[in-house]
Amino acid sequence: MINTPHHIATDDHESSDKTLSGQTTIALREAIVCGVIKPGDKLNEPRLAEQYKVSRGPLREAIRRLVALRLVRHVPHVGATVVTLSGDSIRDLYEVRESLEGKAAGLAAQHMTDQQIAELRDLLKVHRRHLEQNAGEYMQAEGDFDFHYQIIKGSGNQLLVNQLCNELYHLIRMYRFQTSRFRARSDRALIEHEQLIYAIEMRDPELAEMLMRKHITRAKNSILNSLFEEEET
CATH class of the missing domain: 1.10.10.10 (Winged helix-like DNA-binding domain superfamily/Winged helix DNA-binding domain)
Structure with missing residues (x-):
């Protein structure tokens, strides 16, 4: 069994x-x-x-x-x-994410339904509540409970969905679990998620793509900096 x-x-x-x-x-x-x-x-x-x-x-x-x-x-x-976690592997993965998820966010601003956007806001409330109740620990959720996953699905582009939700998804999940000890960005991440929802609600694909790219770049830099500091100590 x-x-x-x-x-x-x-x-x-x-x-x-x-x-x-x-x-x-x-x-x-x-x-x-x-x-x-x-x-x-x-x-x-x-x-x-x-x-x-x-x-x-x-x-x-x-x-x-x-x-x-x-x-x-x-x-x-x-x-x-x-596979093992390394600075190079994180950099490679997050550069791919920046490009593909940025595009997905732009498409989501065009294609997500009002109901899907409302569900995204509800999901953000769940994440915020978890953060408040767990001393700043970011919610390690997957699938339909994952903020990025929902935006990617909302893009309406099946190739992007296949790349990010099937082929790379579990590698991304693995890296999230391995870097979950780095909590410094939890509050900032929620603010950035709020901004992304606003851009999608406003049906502004350029703003949504820019915000998603910056969001992922900041996450990458935060993890790399934390890894470097950890290695130094």
Whole structure:
């Protein structure tokens, strides 16, 4: 029996995949994203096969899928290991996010319905309440509870949705969990989210794209600066 966390964000293909390899992929992916299997850890096939009660075939297929999701990489003479957090990898990912999510925000200003925008405002209230009740800890939510995820879906552009909500989404989630100890931007992030909603409400695609790009750039710089300070100490 494979146990997976509740409220997991999945794409349509994944949610309909009831095969052992598909369910093993979800279980391993969540363990990696949430840090149960840590960055740099080697994926020991015999141990994982026993832990998840699957044969080596479905397990290897699951690992292959995790490589495609960029959560795992093959190291010569070592095997499959979980990717590690580095300044270069953060910079690369956030530069891609800046471009693609900026475009998504601009399109969302054109295509999101009034109902979707109202739901985005309700979501922001949930995030603000969580921040107030948890000593400034940013809400680590995914899927329909994720602010960025909702804007990307609201863009109406399926290629952007596929890139950001399927292909890169879990790598982004993993980095969020790994950098969640850096709380300095929590209040600022909520203010920036509020500004983004305003731009979308005003149906101003240029403003929405600019604000999203600046929002992601500030997040990148904050994480990189915190990592640098951590390494210095």
